[in-house]
Amino acid sequence: MDNPLLYATALASAVLALYSYSVFRRRSSAIRDISGPPSPSWIFGHIRQLILSAPYGAHEFKWLDVYGSVYALKGCFGQERLMVADPLALQHILNSPKFGRAPILDNTASLLFGEGSVITASGGCILFSRRNRAYVDADVWTEAGSEHRRLRSALNMGFTAAAVRGYEPVFKRVAEKIADQLEGFSTATDICSVLSPATLEAISQAILGHPTQELGEDFVANNIEIVKLTASHSETHILADAIGSYVPTWVWRAAIYLPTTGAAVARKERSFATQVGGRIVQEKIDAAEQGLEMDNDLFSLILNPNPSDNTKTLSVEDIIAQIALILIAGQETTARISLKANALAFGLLELARHREFQDELRAEIYSNLGANATNMAYENMPLLNAFLKETLRLYPAVPQPDRMALEDTAIPLGESITTLKGERISRIPVRKGQLVTLAIASYQRLASRWGVNPHEFNPSRWLDGKTNQGDAVGPYANLLSFLGGPKTCLGWRFA
Template structure:
């Protein structure tokens, strides 16, 4: 398990195992538990859409601790489905494009900030992280980031650091957590432990920040002012969601959104730095498409840019691995047969009730040559333009990628 989650570089062992053992194999996890590693597309599609598989207790508890018990990620069953249905329209492509002026303004501010830098070398991640938080603040909350509570903003950074840290003790905790009942793990948040004290304080700050935003918007509406077209305002104008449910998403929107966007953009800059010709080609395409109209950006007329984004999401999924637990004995179908330890070839895998499976997202995106071509482990945006990519049944919501998962737990944005 340490080799899987704590390699010098992610995938050093996992990708090798996938090439040797195929898209489905078992490893020993913490405390001797069996863990099924799955990157087979048919199996993955079955797991993410099957009601027989749910989030593991430890992951569910983590969502409860970090995002709050009423956040979308922490909810389950019908409660999750109903809230998801209300939030989905606010994250649809058409809705997100309405925030184009916000994103363009923030991009301009990044450019101006970089122009002021005198050093030949610049640490881009903090800049991109700030930009991501600004985008969230303006597009989702409808206010400049400076209007947010300073302690709330700093607390987000602290929580991001805590939640992204991996260590042997953290892996052991997850292993023990998978054996404990969910109710126990949820209540563990109230133990007098320093880490939990930080998490509880941030949840309280997020709750107060969310209610402050709601009160300000309601007060503006009473004075005859328009609430705006930010996501919170749109949701509050809807009759299908309660104010407290909007407020409950404050932590989720800021923590999850800031981290994922900043990491994706950082990897994008790395790939551009490694390929100057790709830089030139992208720059030429963007300049040609924009012309003099900077307000109506024709993204659909920039095929190389779209291919670059898809390839970036394929090679660098923000969540490289995700876990599920079987609620009952299940038979998982496979797209291709795999060999067993007895030498047999099987086209389905049996999973027992309570057993955990790992959705090997990064392995699926990098090793499935039948979907991405023989050079699947290479960063090559042109694969999306030359017909290399498999175009049949889709697993995820975008470009047949697993990077946003799929099924009821598909990533919102």
């Protein structure tokens, strides 16, 4: 299509179709009656303010103060969205089969990791492809849910408290390497460029049982490229996501063959993961057949399951299908290269800002290392635990994941709200297809939950018992940094 008139006509038709669709949905949506900030733009809605503002939350936390823990926002092209930081509502959405990941998240995941990974087996993609044909089939949900449970149950073997304790020698080696590197720097340095490869090293050794150099330079370089791509945000990305969410799943599946940088990196990742993963798995199978002792990395654990329990058995293909996901999911969230959300970098930044606390924490760690240098007793280190919780609370790596209602339903609220019509409601009716943003960063700054001055870094809030824990919401300290419900981060103990 090299005729500019054709381009203009195609673009105008797409914009008109999006506009008509958004008007149609707006007329029939209950979200219209929920208060929220006025939208600055029809094309971007509030998304630029939500995602691109610096420092993080510049707009979001003001909206939280003004509109409370549930309010309406506009997405791109006039789309209605609901922001939810109410603990009961979050807990409901995360645990209800009536909500799934937003199609754009699922489709991106399947592009990067293929169809066989635990994250793509969770039902979303299958459901969304059916939804494109305007129906949701309960049997499909159950089938996809059970495939997700099967993979999770088998993989979980490598993420139990005992298994993660088994990885401690790896963590220690990697931590010593980071410390050596940092001691060698005499000027200001980009900490993310040190932490990101170190995290990949820890994951590679603990999960695959091989140091990164054995994965091959090309695989490692491509992995870093993917982490950079998935961490970057711009107006172009926002628009591409918005348009991509209207694109059917079969088009996404074909997108892997596009001649774009993103598709090329995704293609390489999947091909490297299959080749390298296949080689590593085969080596382990050969070692087991020769009666050699298996290592205690995740792959060796999975390949050597309890034969009496066949629910925990994974095929070689199943195992290989998890490699790209685990390398990227762990690295991207723990030590992301972008400064938007990097748990480790933000933790170090807060230590630099709070020198007194830094000294106390160092003293606590040294005194425990002295007592038992090979086996760290984390439970005996209250300051370290408080530091980790406070860092994860203030800087969730995934601060605003989207969910979508898979059928007409209602979201219960812990605190009732007044609608624009003046009605007091304790449940918000939502229509099938409604997008809901889980406002994790806002939830983790609710004064009602975490005590006074919730925007301040103050680890002692965890020590003096002033955090109101309420109902269990997330897996760790009631935080939602690892999300919650059946799709809780598999690697939260590892992280």
